[in-house]
Amino acid sequence: MNLAEYKGVFVFAQQVDNKISGIAFELIGKGKDLAKDLNTEVTAVLVGSGVKELADQLAEYGADRVIVVDDPELKEYRTEPYTHALASVVEKYKPEIFLIGATAIGRDLGPRVCARIHTGLTADCTQLDIGDFPLNPMPGREQKHNQLLMTRPAFGGNTIATIACPEFRPQMATVRPGVMQKLPREAGRKAVVEEFNPGFTPNDKYVEILDIVKAVTDTVDIMDAKILVSGGRGMGGPENFKILEELAEAIGGTVSCSRAVVDAGWKPKDLQVGQTGKTVRPNVYFAIGISGAIQHLAGMEESDIIVAINKDESAPIFDVADYGVVGDLNKIVPLLTEKIKAANAAKNQ
């Protein structure tokens, strides 16, 4: 493999039902940082059927070029034709870096593509940088420059590992939604749009979709909430979440929770914050009866303001909290709700 042939930062611009997923814009945002360090451009790869007109949106969020792979076989996501589309793009355009969202689709697609084109993939990265690898010079080992340094939690989240792929290209990583930030939209910004179709011949690996049943949910996506009122095992039981719902209602927030709560069956997985749940970045995050395990912090420490309520003053959540209250949540939360309601009433008079 001639590594010098591989150039540019590529991102998979995931779309579902011809609507671009937020992760595509987030990856473009991060891709721009990396591309700047490498003095190159960001290319978004848009795969689907009848998706060409979505290219402008990708340009407005920073894509310099959009490669559109448009074919009726790509209408709904299926592993085989999408893998063929992406592997063919890599073979033709030879990107140096390829980023994919760690969504349900990306987690299926990324490993399949990297196996087919014979490179590595680092899953669920929380940080991406360009730098030297090995990080520190080692006797007898060449230190390569301008490598993609992919950082992610390792060993069950108890340590952080930085991984590189110095011998193969492209360097591939998946990133969970909510971890990177999209750029502000620049209306009217244009990208070079290129159409590419490697040809799709159905074979016995093309799954036949008989029916699509969409899950109906009446809960707000916690990733979109501006204020989250999050409860942990310290809540003591599912019935006690009522006091969190009352607090959330008083301040216009949404209830979320730790994994201990989901494991206990008190709340659905959709509401879980953390390494194996969702990554959130609200304006205000209340951590109530949550100890602050590293796997929980991984999903919320980028929140603008963190308020912790815990009866244990040595709980690690206080290390990341902007405001901390040490005491029994059963007393503090209703009192807080009462004060907020009184303040709201005074404002509305």
Ligand SMILES: Cc1cc2nc3c(=O)[nH]c(=O)nc-3n(C[C@H](O)[C@H](O)[C@H](O)COP(=O)(O)OP(=O)(O)OC[C@H]3O[C@@H](n4cnc5c(N)ncnc54)[C@H](O)[C@@H]3O)c2cc1C
């Ligand atoms: C691979 C892996 C992935 C993981 N992913 C996640 C993840 O995505 N999200 C996640 O949250 N966890 C995750 N975990 C689990 C994580 O390690 C912790 O076990 C979990 O976060 C603990 O949840 P908790 O803080 O609610 O409970 P605990 O750690 O039991 O903390 C409860 C807290 O409540 C306080 N408390 C108790 N009673 C009261 C009271 N009356 N008033 C005030 N405070 C009180 C206690 O002092 C304590 O600090 C993961 C673990 C592993 C190994």
